[in-house]
Amino acid sequence: MSEPTAEATTSDLAEDLAAVAPEPDATVTHDPDVADAMIRLDEVSKTYAGTAEPAVAALTLDVPRGEILVLVGPSGCGKSTTLRLINRMIEPTGGRILFDGRDVTRVNPDELRRHIGYVIQQIGLFPHRTIADNVATVPKMLGWDRSRIRARVDELLDTVGLDPSIYRNRYPKELSGGQAQRVGVARALGADPPVLLMDEPFGAIDPITRDRLQNEFLRLQADMQKTIVFVTHDIDEAIKMGDRIAILRDGSAIAQVDTPQRILALPIDDFVQDFIGSGAALKGLNFERVRDLTLGDFPHVRHDAGHAKAIQILDGSRQQWMVVLDAHERPLRWVNRTDIDRSDRRLTEVGQAVRVTVEPNATLHDTLEAMLNSSVGAAIVTDARGRYQGVVEIEVLTEAISRMRTEARAHYASLGLSTADAPGLAPYAPPALDGTS
């Protein structure tokens, strides 16, 4: 690449932006949840020439630094348009786009885009360039020297799980869909941009590979801490990938923007409820863990304690079943009164074997699964060494769900938002609730 030096020296976005940019306007009201917005859309709108209805109407949205914000909504709601407004692939017709507090609505769009990673569903690798050259696209434009580019390319290919010595000199045609999107991600990360825009990046990939790529990407993001805007039409992907989710309706109007936990706990209206679909409570269980529960007393007995002792403990509780532990306090069997009454058999030989247990860091979703697999409809919690810690019953889960809902409502009430439209619930009445938040 023989870049004119003039371009290389002006390529620093910070300088470009500093020239343009006053400090952010303090009078604009924004989501009080977001203290440190890396990307801020301020009343951004897009109306195509010759149409009356705006495709995006006065959208105000903050993306917190280092988080993944997922834009999700039915097709045609304008979520891709919104994403493309951020890197000005589509020029907004109104409003401002702020990066790190600086207005970039008027800077050179090509310069701007070199500092924003962009990943699309169709990937769009350059078929006539090697994998290495594809990944090196932006560093080359920024005028990096050869050895730095080479090192960066190898590092990135390594990061996305492709052996540089194998893939460096291959061409995109030789890659599978999953591998190609790995390269797509590596290319977007080329010059280590602080911001990444991803438009249904895993949408065209088979479910098994998609799941693996999602997990790897989340692991990667834990290290990278990029600010990411991620578009999908799949609510499950949104719940999995998002630190926060913005559910959009027609014209890119935000129906609800919040953490997945709160959206699942309290869909704000019928539109969100319908979009999330059935099983919101079930999905919400993924965000709570056993260690956060208070485990009540549950009858249990050492296997060598004797039948009389066992009967005494079980009768002293209101439970039908009790847990028999071995010498190391590991759960062995579920037994009920009838089992214990068969005094000719030892406690380790009656009742039902304990097949499934959960550890404190298991999600409530896993715990429910364990309950359904257990013969008595409850899940035994053990520590890392398998020692008995307590039992989770179904009531504990329903309490957890209702607590999440209460917390979400209290949160919205504290923001001054009405939850009166939330489906299936009476209007929020602050004094009636126990103040968990």
Added chain:
Amino acid sequence: MNGFDSWLEYMSDERDDVLELTIEHATIVLQVMAAAIIFSVVVGVVVQNRPALRNIALSIASVFLTIPSLALFTLFIPVFGIGKWPVRVALFMYALLPILRNTVTGLDGIDPAVEESAKGMGMSPTRRLFQVKLPLAWPVIVTGIRVAFLLVTGIAAIATLVNGGGLGDLIKVGFNRLGLPNSLEPIWAGAVMVVVLALAFDLVLALLQKLLSPRVLAAGSELPSTLISGLRSRSSSDPAHQEGTRVRTDR
């Protein structure tokens, strides 16, 4: 058999003449093609995603190709006089359609996702053109150039009617003596040399097409832009012009 022998005899007797006319013929074709390639590719790039202009450009180029060559050469005499200029202009007009059409088709064939990602990474329009679009469309464009070369090499034989020179002169000599002894030999000489010339051009271009694949063009990622600016500077060797091309390439 007898005819073939006497043709060979003619070819060896008139060797210098035939060679000179062949070179003259080739020179006209090369001059015309150089101009036509630059013009058509530039127009193709400009009109490709502008539907109205694109239709106009392709229609005009199509009309050019349907005008009978004899008429076109003659019609240009009042404008350009006789000699090489009416020939160059007419041949230029015939060469446009294949190159223009293939340039447009080649650019159409580029995966929109590739253009989207190129733009999304901050490639400027010029950079996208020279580093992505033209290299990817190149094989299709070269195919058009090959067709145009065959077309122009053949039609150039008619140039003789307006004193344009070239291998047509041999054919005219034979034509004027038709019926007399040894009238067919020069006609055959002209026709065969036109075919040989056309095949030679095609062979070179086929090789070029193989050697300069999009991958090769990308490997030396400056190559497409130097190639184009090289072609441009052929029409003007002024270094300032070359400099100007460069700056525009990088901006």
